[in-house]
Amino acid sequence: TQAGAIECEVQNTIVQTQLTVPKIIDEHIVEAGLTWFLCDTGVPHLVTLVENLNVYDKELARNLRVKYNANVNFAKVSHGKIEVRTYERGVEDETLACGTGMAACFLRANLLGLVGDTALVYPKSQEELTLSKYEKTLLFKGAVTHTFTTTL
Numbered sequence: 001t002q003a004g005a006i007e008c009e010v011q012n013t014i015v016q017t018q019l020t021v022p023k024i025i026d027e028h029i030v031e032a033g034l035t036w037f038l039c040d041t042g043v044p045h046l047v048t049l050v051e052n053l054n055v056y057d058k059e060l061a062r063n064l065r066v067k068y069n070a071n072v073n074f075a076k077v078s079h080g081k082i083e084v085r086t087y088e089r090g091v092e093d094e095t096l097a098c099g100t101g102m103a104a105c106f107l108r109a110n111l112l113g114l115v116g117d118t119a120l121v122y123p124k125s126q127e128e129l130t131l132s133k134y135e136k137t138l139l140f141k142g143a144v145t146h147t148f149t150t151t152l
Contacts, residue, residue, distance in 0.1 A: 006042075016141035018134065019100070022107055029068075032060050037108045041138065043089070044070035045104035049077060049114075053085050058094065061087030071098060075105035081120045082109055082131075097123035103138045106131035 008017040022041045029036040034048045046068055053076050061072040072087040086101040087094055102121040109115045118132040129142040
């Protein structure tokens, strides 16, 4: 990928992927009364931690996506797990799941001490993903479904 080589391990329907070393760009951006964290986990992501995911605002997310050229994530941390809603570049709408967005939310929660070095993360699709710190990188692991085969 443009982010570099991505290593993964496949065991039946479970895949674990090692992301590139995350880059913290700005830890304190204030927009619309919320504090945002800007990082790059393969692609740029804005993250805000909220008490209630219903504060997700599509218009705000769209505007921030353009202003910062980043995916926009609202995350709720509770009992060691993270729930995420992501407005994604290219999709230009809320997406069911974004691996690098879930990684960015995990990174923010971990840096603040809200989760340990491993946590369960749930996107809008509610498919469980396990995020972990590994040396300087992040690992994510979850179930996959084979949808097609092609030859290049």
